[in-house]
Every structure is written in C-alpha cells, then in structure tokens.
Amino acid sequence: MPPEPILRVRGLKTQFQSAAGVVRAVDGVDLDIYPGEIVGIVGESGSGKSALAYSILRLTSGRIVAGEVQFRGQNVLELREAEMEKLRGDRIAMIFQDPMTSLNPLMRIGTQIGEALRYHLRLGRRAAAAKAAALLQAVHLPDAERRVHDYPHQLSGGQRQRVVIAMGMSCTPDLLIADEPTTALDVTIQSQILNLISETRQRTSTAVLLITHDLGVVAQLCDRVAVMYAGQVVEQGRTADVFADPQHPYTIGLLRSTPHGRRRGEPLRPIPGQPPRPGEIAAGCPFAPRCHLAEARCQHQAPDLIHIGGGRQARCLLRTEVAYEPAP
C-alpha cells in the first residue's frame, strides 16, 4: 500500500493579467509529492516553475483560476487567509533564490529565525532565541551561538543561505519548497547547500519540492523529476528513468544541451529557438515549433499528459499510452 501523497496538485491554473493579454503561467499542472521525497521541477526561465511554487503557497501575484492543491488531504485553495498563514512556515515552508535579498537587512538573524517560532510554536523570546541558535548549528553555521546576534550583511552568501534554510526548517515543515536555492551562489557553495538540503531531508523526513534549471542538481538530489514547459508538465518520472530514457523531445533536448545528459565526446546541442512568449501559445503542442520530431498533427492537436509505464508520464502525441498503473 503506497503512502498517501503529502501534496497533490490537480489541474492547477494560474494566470497573470498583462498589457498583452492573459498569461497562462501555470496551465493545468498535476503533481504529487510523497512524504520525505525530493521532487525536482526543471524548465527554462518563464516555464512556470516559480509561479507553480508561489501558487501552492497562495502567494502568487497572479490569479489561481482553476484546480486543486491538496495538502494532507485538505484543499489549501479553499482555506481562509488566516488559516493559510498558520500553514505557511509551519507545515509548508519556502526558501528563495537570492540569499542577499531574502533576509531583512535590519533584523538580527537570530530574531529573524525566531519570528516564525514565536508565532507558530508560541515560543517566548528566550526560548525562540535558544531554538534559533540550535537551528543555526544544525545547518552548520560556524560559531552559531554568537552569530545569532549578527545582521545579514555580516554573513557571506553561502552562510546567508544556511540561515534561510534554518528559517525554512524552523518548524520542521512537512514540505519545503526551494525556489532555485543555489542559483545565486558560486559552485563550491552550491554543492554544500545541496548537501545540506539532502541531509536536512534525511534528518527530518521533510519532503522537498526543488525548483531548478540545473539538471545536474536534479541528478544529484531528486528522487523524482517533473519537466515543465510553457506552464505545463511535459514529462514526469523517477529521476534515474527520466535521465536514462527521456520520453519527451523537450527533455531529450534539455539533456543534450547539458554536459550531464550527453554521452562522452558527444557535442552539446542547444535546443533551437526560444520558448513561446507567454500569451503567445497557439493551438497544438507548445513545443512543436522547436521540436525536432514534430509532425503535422503536432501543430494543431494539443497533447495530453499520458501514462507511459513505470509511473512515468509524458505530454507528447508521439508516445502511446499504456494501461494506468498506480504511482510507485
């Protein structure tokens, strides 16, 4: 009997109103996250990865027009704002891309970590400060006892991202959403932070939704991966399966364009063209204009996400569906 997913997203659609018209940033996404696993979401800039993350927490500046976000069996889209505030930071936490701007420059880091503890766990000032120091120790911030009194500007980028992770983990959430947590860091720090996320997951069995455009990060860290293109999930499956045998031409293109995905000696091959500009997506498969396998029908028939076996899904007309099987 497989466990129930902690997060079950169904048919989620988030739209932005722009001068050019309606932008469908998230366009019918289905996604399951099981307790304790790390799920990667990859895609180019503008593919809707971040919009999806913000929509799950209901922090998007766009409008969620359809779908469900079931968290532990409860549709968070139906919660009142006050109930949502109780959920955020306590059961679902989020960490951000840029540690330079994701900490309030005028608040000591200990106080900043303690804030969430004080209103979620109702800890007193003193208890919150002690817990903050312990959390900083857990993310291997050297000299944590003393650093709680530091301001963000006294820390390096990597150290700040540790603080951000400590903040995210402060109430031991069931789900941590990490929005490109290593993009703004240099390479050596990146792997330290990724190790920290992986270690934290093992210690607390918090599930992680990791948003990234780095396939290397996915390969290193994620149990499962969802590939997003133009607001839709185009392929989903276990990381090893997807990397070994990608089913969607976009995934194939992504893998060929990075050193991780290609065979030794094979040249890097970028995907030709640009992602469709939001609001410009015509009928048919959104990837068809850039697809090396596109056929005539791809131009006017939009593919559905189909099950292709092994718990995998792909959104491509060239794949044939196999009988439905329960997710692993």
Add this chain to the structure above:
Amino acid sequence: MSEISSPTSAANQVAGAYAGRRAADMPLARLVRNRMAMLGLAVIVVVTMLALLAPVLPLADPNAINTSARLKPPGSPDAVLGTDQLGRDILSRLIWGARVSLLVAVLAAGIALSIGTLIGVLAGYFGGLIDNVFMRLIDVLLAFPYVLLAIALVSALGPGLINAMIAIAIVNISFYARNVRSAVLSVMSMEYIDAARAAGASHLRIIALDILPNMIAPIMVLVSLNIGWMVTETAGLSFVGLGAQPPTSDWGSMLADGRRFILVAPHAIMMPGIAIVLLVFAFNSLGDGLRDALDPRLREGGR
C-alpha cells in the same frame, strides 16, 4: 538602502545589504564627508539651541516697546541687530521667533508625515482599489498650488498659528504619501517580504517589522527635505497675516512688519529674511546630504 555607485553584482545593489562595505562607504561616513550637509547641520543645531535656550539667554524682552529707540541700525550698543519700528530688539525677536517657526514646522511635518505615511503604506502595500482611491485623492490635493491651498485652508479655518500649522500639514500630506508609497513599493520588491509571507507572517507584522524599519532612511530624507519648505510656508502665511498673530511673532510676521520701512531701515526686513534663507538652506543641504548618503537612487526625486 542600497548603493548603486559600486559596480558589484546586481544582487548586491538591490539587496540594501551593507555587505563587504568599507567603513568609509557607510552612509554616516559619507554624510560626515559632505561639507554642505555638515554646514547645514551646524546651522540647524545652533538655531535650535538658541531657540530652546531663549528664556535663559540674556536677551531683551522681545515684545518690549520703546518708541524712543525705533529703527536703530544694527551695531547699536543695546541692539546688536538693531530695532524695529516699535523699538523692539530684533535679535531677541529673531531668537524668540525661531521657537515659533521651528515648532510649527516640526509639528506640521510630524502631522503630515504620520498621515502621509499611513496613506502611503496602505496604498503601496495593498495596492489595487485602495491604492487607486488614495492616489486619486492625492492627485486632487496636488492639483492646487501649494501656497494657494494653504491660504485657502487658513482662510476657512481662521487665521492663527495652530490653523496655519494644520493647513501646512494638510498641504504636505500628498508629498509624504506619494514618496512613502514608492518607498514601500521598492521595499516590497525585496525577497524578504515574500520570505516573511512564506513563513506565515501576517500583513500587519510584515508592515511593522519588515516594511517600516526598511523605510526609515528614505523617510529621514523626506523629512529633512520637507522641513525647509515648512519653514518657508509658515513664514509665508505669517507674512500675509494668516499665521502668527500679534503679539506673538515669527520670522514671517517680522518680515511683514519690516517691509514698510524697507527704504529707511532695510535691516528690519533683512534680518528675518536672512534668518529664513539661512535656515531653509541649512535644512535643504542637510536633506540633500542625507539623500546622497542614504539613497543615491533618490537623487532625481524631491518635488
């Protein structure tokens, strides 16, 4: 706030973070190095001290009329800056008048700042309909020329210092509301606001702990740039007889008294005139210095 001048990473510039900054680059150090700002600060400190100490300074009674010593020139033995048309000591009147001018300007700034900040924060933070309603009201307020609106308000309320102060405060609400709103918008673009939301903080908590503290620098700049205007506007209202009423006098009413004798005793109008110019200049150069030191992005701002 952040610093644009150094060509570091974009993240650093926007961050408002003081990371890796040398001591000489810190806002206070930059302010201290700014000579005009320091000169302005010195003038403000001296005028404020004189105004505060007026009751204990060895000054002549500012309202003592002595018709035999009318319009004495500056440098007279009993009156360093001369006397006015009623023989009152101009130095003493200037210092006592500074109390009135400064008090009215500071109080008016405080009132305008409080109301303007409230409107600016609500409009900037919540956006949408609230923003639209408030900003259109502010536009209406802005459609009137400042001084004319102040005069109209005092005429409606009746002349007097308190009413002049209220009028000046109302006129300046738009200045604070608009600038605070844009400061809120720039703080809101920081990821730590999203981070606070994602951590479950309420709107009130975010405004109190994240938005307001990070706006102190631009607000300080706004106030110091604005108080100079307040001094001028108070003097202006008193000059046309809508502000300080006799026997109380401020620099504006001294100016008005002196103008009838501009040919026979130019010092009677020059002394308060110089005082106003000096104080306004001091506030403005301090404000400019603060702005340059704290937030170079505001350099093109002001009104």
